[in-house]
Amino acid sequence: xxxxxxxxxxxxxxxxxxxxxxxxxxxxxxxxxxxxxxxxxxxxxxxxxxxxxxxxxxxxxxxxxxxxxxxxxxxxxxxxxxxxxxxxxxxxxxxxxxxxxxxxxxxxxxxxxxxxxxxxxxxxxxxxxxxxxxxxxxxxxxxxxxxxxxxxxxxxxxxxxxxxxxxxxxxxxxxxxxxxxxxxxxxxxxxxxxxxxxxxxxxxxxxxxxxxxxxxxxxxxxxxxxxxxxxxxxxxxxxxxxxxxxx
Amino acid sequence: xxxxxxxxxxxxxxxxxxxxxxxxxxxxxxxxxxxxxxxxxxxxxxxxxxxxxxxxxxxxxxxxxxxxxxxxxxxxxxxxxxxxxxxxxxxxxxxxxxxxxxxxxxxxxxxxxxxxxxxxxxxxxxxxxxxxxxxxxx
Numbered sequence: 001x002x003x004x005x006x007x008x009x010x011x012x013x014x015x016x017x018x019x020x021x022x023x024x025x026x027x028x029x030x031x032x033x034x035x036x037x038x039x040x041x042x043x044x045x046x047x048x049x050x051x052x053x054x055x056x057x058x059x060x061x062x063x064x065x066x067x068x069x070x071x072x073x074x075x076x077x078x079x080x081x082x083x084x085x086x087x088x089x090x091x092x093x094x095x096x097x098x099x100x101x102x103x104x105x106x107x108x109x110x111x112x113x114x115x116x117x118x119x120x121x122x123x124x125x126x127x128x129x130x131x132x133x134x135x136x137x138x139x140x141x142x143x144x145x146x147x148x149x150x151x152x153x154x155x156x157x158x159x160x161x162x163x164x165x166x167x168x169x170x171x172x173x174x175x176x177x178x179x180x181x182x183x184x185x186x187x188x189x190x191x192x193x194x195x196x197x198x199x200x201x202x203x204x205x206x207x208x209x210x211x212x213x214x215x216x217x218x219x220x221x222x223x224x225x226x227x228x229x230x231x232x233x234x235x236x237x238x239x240x241x242x243x244x245x246x247x
Numbered sequence: 248x249x250x251x252x253x254x255x256x257x258x259x260x261x262x263x264x265x266x267x268x269x270x271x272x273x274x275x276x277x278x279x280x281x282x283x284x285x286x287x288x289x290x291x292x293x294x295x296x297x298x299x300x301x302x303x304x305x306x307x308x309x310x311x312x313x314x315x316x317x318x319x320x321x322x323x324x325x326x327x328x329x330x331x332x333x334x335x336x337x338x339x340x341x342x343x344x345x346x347x348x349x350x351x352x353x354x355x356x357x358x359x360x361x362x363x364x365x366x367x368x369x370x371x372x373x374x375x376x377x378x379x380x381x382x383x384x385x
Contacts (some may be wrong), residue, residue, distance in 0.1 A: 061278075104385075106327070
């Protein structure tokens with residue numbers, strides 16, 4: 001019985017993508033510079049979604065949130081937030097959740113099978129599993145993690161990923177933090193020539209934002225490249241402490 | 248992976264994870280826009296005293312001497328070394344004791360701290376094979 005289960009698991013893990021589905025496998029690097037959102041993908045965002053434009057390097061300064069309307073509690077939290085509090089030995093290597101890191105300015109690799117898709121991010125060495133076998137999310141009180149629990153399905157040529165159970169973290173890396181009840185839906189598809197990966201990332205978190213939010217993200221394929229170890233060194237925080245003692 | 252799939256059947260592991268998840272939100276890759284002023288540019292020249300080449304950011308520490316002979320210690324933060332490596336940087340690209348010049352964006356709080364966009368050796372050679380722009384900060 002055990003060997004049969006192992007064989008079945010191996011089949012799921014090693015199976016090639018079904019021929020009818022796009023193969024997203026490969027190394028994807030941030031597409032820096034001006035990006036034109038794909039109109040068809042943007043049209044699929046729910047009505048009244050606020051699309052924020054902080055993807056990759058252009059982050060927002062303090063108290064700028066790209067049009068997202070914060071709840072009074074979240075606004076007070078953002079006002080009290082002190083960026084230097086993050087630069088400690090305890091926190092400096094704590095990765096942000098997938099809500100922020102999905103658009104971090106680092107490459108990632110996709111390994112795709114019919115039943116399971118793995119996203120391996122260079123950013124903080126994070127690995128994300130997207131279950132494609134039809135399962136649902138676990139109970140609401142199941143553990144929450146920075147990567148969350150992701151289930152996926154194909155809608156034509158688009159991979160649709162629904163993610164819950166994301167541990168609280170940041171949305172915009174400037175004091176706007178999400179709760180562990182945030183819900184995220186992403187859509188991924190290849191450009192017609194297969195050289196780019198296009199995505200929308202939509203999220204809702206009523207405890208924090210009164211609007212729903214979204215980003216458009218684009219990566220470029222770089223054949224032959226691979227992600228490097230991030231291997232975060234928390235002693236970087238000491239550089240900030242040294243800095244603070246300077247005149 | 249099997250363990251992850253079956254977490255729900257392991258109450259002790261679940262309890263541990265629940266405790267870990269109860270901690271306040273914490274995240275630490277710091278925002279360029281919060282810390283640095285992209286509307287300004289600063290260039291410093293000095294003698295390297297240390298070069299850190301670890302993620303999340305590298306750091307070059309310089310002793311910078313002003314016109315009156317006073318020495319001030321500066322720190323230049325770099326992109327993540329995973330990014331530096333793709334631009335031709337290595338751990339030995341900068342050596343303690345050498346004179347270099349660094350151009351970049353100053354810290355918003357006025358401290359002797361900056362974000363590196365380009366660095367050159369004393370003879371003017373660029374360190375790495377391309378500078379870093381505001382649009383490709385990491």
